[in-house]
Amino acid sequence: MNPNLDQLHPYPFEKLRQLFAGVTPNAEYSAISLGIGEPKHATPAFIQKALVNAMSGLANYPSTIGTDALRAAIAGWLQRRYGIPALDPATQVLPVNGSREALFAFAQAVIDPASRALVVCPNPFYQIYEGAAFLAGAEPYYVNSVPALNFACDYATVPGEVWERAQLLYLCSPGNPTGATVSLDDWKELFARSDRYGFIIAADECYSEIYHGSQPPLGALEAAHQLGRADYRNLVVFSSLSKRSNVPGMRSGFVAGDAAIVKKFLLYRTYSGGAMSPPVQTASIAAWNDETHVVENRNKYREKFALITPLLKSVMDVDLPDAGFYLWADVARTGLTDEEFARRLYADYHVTVLPGTYLARDAHGSNPGRNRIRMALVAEIDEGLEAAQRIVQFCTELKQPPYLNPNSK
Template sequence: MNPHLDKLHPYPFEKLRQLFAGVTPNPEYAAISLGIGEPKHPTPAFIQKALAHGVAGLANYPSTAGTDALRGAIAGWLERRYGVPALNPATQVLPVNGSREALFGIAHCVIDASRPAPLIVCPNPFYQIYEGAAYLAGAEPYFVNSEPGRNFGCDYASVPADIWPRVQLLYLCTPGNPTGATLSLEDWKQLFALSDRYGFVIAADECYSEIYHTSAAPLGALEAAHQLGRSGGETPYARLIVFSSLSKRSNVPGMRSGFVAGDPAVIRKFLLYRTYCGGAMAPPVQAASIAAWGDETHVQENRVKYREKFALVTPLLKEVMDVELPDAGFYLWADVRRSGLSDTEFARRLYAEYNVTVLPGSYLARDAHGINPGSGRIRMALVAEVDEGVEAAQRIVQFCKSLKSL
């Protein structure tokens, strides 16, 4: 067997299952899960209709590159959303079966394991796919801790100078999972300068880009590159690729539809890799995806729902824990140390006593540079409808107040 498999950590939800083993939750309460970031808002009817009408295409093998119409729809959305020059749909856009498989696969395409001790830089806490991709590509992850004082941004200037020459790929997530933090133009300027100097590829995971809580949409990687003069010339978007998905934007996590876009040289190699993997998107999913990328009304309505939830839930929770409205995304990243419990004990007791599931922050991070930046925190996914989110918050407040009365 591949020895790299032995380096993989259990997935956070497997750790959570083990944490809850033997616990019978209080039967007085119906179960509410804030543990998994799975959108629960209804899938728009027009997307369902387009999916059903697309079944005629099942009689054909789909191309890994997708149809011209799908790539054109994605390129059109990128141009409208980020104000970037029109990307070439044939060379700069590639549909994928959800961003997860693409984020994993890109490491196998980029990493040259023949070079000594290759590294992949990851934020910490992080989406665990980044770590698994690093190990199975023959590299090692190098974690850069998020810092509360930087609005949970990572200080890449803190990375030692002798690390960067070994870096071949840098994963980042903006808006971040679990913190909701976004990158500024100055952050991007710094990262592009490092990429230019050391030659590594930047993989920007932007799956939460359409859920934000202010009037200003988060700055995208392609948008930043364009503003910094990196979208044209012989090497447009040099060593930059972005990953996005319809799962959160359009409430279709089961459809498994996303895209990769950016540097045509990287896209060309990634298409070759995915052709061998059999990573073609099913024709009905392509048809539904075209419809979804072409409509913004349902995205705006979805965003209103999240804003309503966060506006109601965040003030309730602030009574009993340190939590702030994030820049974007559908998570709350809360410090629960005021409770006097560790993040794991907090999650276990909350589940046992109030039947609410949250994810311990330490499960989403690794010990790095002397700390685990997720320790003492919990991640709450506000993915259900408003009433359920408010009910969960009220139970959490009751739980925390009960601790203080002991």
């Protein structure tokens, strides 16, 4: 067996399952999960129709590079969304089976396992980054998010010797779980470091279309264009239809950017078998070419966050994020750790949230997930409000000692 498998941590939801072992949730309440970031809004009918109408494509082997029409649709969306010159669909765009699969595979393709490589990633983070680093024979280096910087990572604190060994930088903007976005000034500094040290930047942008202000988040390709980096050297972005179009089960995304890197990644994927199903390609074209359903989806999230955030803010330290569909709340004033909070809330009110320490690592003397919880506001408004009201009631009861609820174990 690959010895690097022994370095992998249990996935956050496996830790959550173990945390809840032996707990019988209060039968007075129905289950509501804010734990997993799985969109619950309905898949648009026109996407479903496009998928069904393309079922004849199941009789054909798909090519790894995807159809010309799909790559053109993705390139067209990037041009419209970010105001950049059109990418070359033949050399700068590659369809993938969801961003998760591609983010993992990318490290396997670009890391030299014989070189003591480091993979720099945010902390807290999407656990795929860490696992990809370990299985590529590299070591992750965690850059803590900073609450005073609106949960942005302070890359200026990373020592030069780390950048010298870095071969890959994963970043997520908008971030999971914090919702933080990368500014143009931050991008300028990161590009300068990439030029100096030669590492590749993998920008995970799967939450880019869910935002709460009037301005959409700055994209990596957009930043590169504004800074005169027309070749997108050493930059690759990953995006997906899962959150944008409510089709997580379709597993449809793309990689785009530096043509030389995309070419090598295509070679890798030709061997690994990462070709997208023809019906999914057809449905993806329909999704990327339509923006109306995206606006409607975003407005649903805005309505939810506008109603739910003030409720939760009355009992815990939480604010509206820049973007994304998570709330990253500090529960320290409840007197419970993040694990204790999640376990008791599940026991007493049958609401699932994810402890912040399950999404972060101890690094540089602290764990940025400690005493925080992640809440995914993915359900419809009524269910989300019900969950928020239960959390408020739970936190209110915590302030009335002694806390003797028999459902807590």
